[in-house]
Amino acid sequence: GQQVMQIPQYQHVQEGEDFTTYCNSSTTLSNIQWYKQRPGGHPVFLIQLVKSGEVKKQKRLTFQFGEAKKNSSLHITATQTTDVGTYFCAGVTSGTYKYIFGTGTRLKVLA
Amino acid sequence: KAGVTQTPRYLIKTRGQQVTLSCSPISGHRSVSWYQQTPGQGLQFLFEYFSETQRNKGNFPGRFSGRQFSNSRSEMNVSTLELGDSALYLCASSLGTGTNEQYFGPGTRLTVT
Numbered sequence: 001g002q003q004v005m006q007i008p009q010y011q012h013v014q015e016g017e018d019f020t021t022y023c024n025s026s027t028t029l030s031n032i033q034w035y036k037q038r039p040g041g042h043p044v045f046l047i048q049l050v051k052s053g054e055v056k057k058q059k060r061l062t063f064q065f066g067e068a069k070k071n072s073s074l075h076i077t078a079t080q081t082t083d084v085g086t087y088f089c090a091g092v093t094s095g096t097y098k099y100i101f102g103t104g105t106r107l108k109v110l111a
Numbered sequence: 112k113a114g115v116t117q118t119p120r121y122l123i124k125t126r127g128q129q130v131t132l133s134c135s136p137i138s139g140h141r142s143v144s145w146y147q148q149t150p151g152q153g154l155q156f157l158f159e160y161f162s163e164t165q166r167n168k169g170n171f172p173g174r175f176s177g178r179q180f181s182n183s184r185s186e187m188n189v190s191t192l193e194l195g196d197s198a199l200y201l202c203a204s205s206l207g208t209g210t211n212e213q214y215f216g217p218g219t220r221l222t223v224t
Binding site for chain 2: 045092097100102103
C-alpha cells in the first residue's frame with residue numbers, strides 16, 4: 001500500500017545546530033502537510049505545500065516539496081530548545097484525499 | 112473558537128470489552144478523522160467522516176467502527192478489545208477534504224488489560 005517514510009527516526013543536536021528531516025512517499029501526492037507534536041501533546045499543524053518544487057519559510061523553518069511531489073523536507077536553522085518534539089509529514093493522496101502520516105522524526109535539542 | 116474536544120481522556124478496559132470514544136470538532140468543521148498512535152507504529156489512519164458519511168478508511172479490522180452525527184460530532188467504537196488496541200486515539204477536524212489543515216484533539220489514552 002501507499003507509504004510515507006521519514007528519516008531520520010531520531011536526531012539529537014546541540015542548541016544552535018541545524019536540523020533536517022526528510023519525507024519520502026511511494027506515490028505522487030496531492031499535497032503534503034507538516035505537523036509538530038511536543039512530548040505529551042498532540043500534533044499541531046505547521047504548514048501545507050501544494051505545488052511541485054514549492055519552498056515555504058516560517059522564521060527558522062524551511063519547508064520544501066519535491067519536483068515530483070513524492071518527497072519533502074523540513075529544515076530548522078539554529079535549533080532552540082523550544083524546537084524539541086516529533087515532526088511528522090502527512091502526505092495527502094491524489095483522488096482519495098487520504099492522509100498518510102510519515103513515521104515521524106523525534107528531535108532532541110541539547111542546551 | 113473552542114478547539115477539538117475528546118472524551119474521555121483516559122480509559123482502562125479489559126480484553127473482550129467494547130469501548131466508545133467521542134470527538135467534538137471545531138465549530139464549522141465538517142470533516143473528522145480518527146488516528147491510532149502507538150510508539151511502535153506512529154500515527155495510523157483509521158477513518159474519516161464528512162457530513163455523516165465515511166469518506167476514507169484505513170487498514171484496520173472491522174472491530175473498529177465509527178459514525179458521525181448531523182452536528183459533526185463523531186464517535187469511534189472498538190469491539191472485542193485486544194491488548195494491542197492500547198494506544199492514544201486522536202481525532203482531528205478540518206473544514207473539508209484532504210486539502211485542509213487538521214486540528215487535533217488531546218486524544219483518549221486507552222489501556223487494555
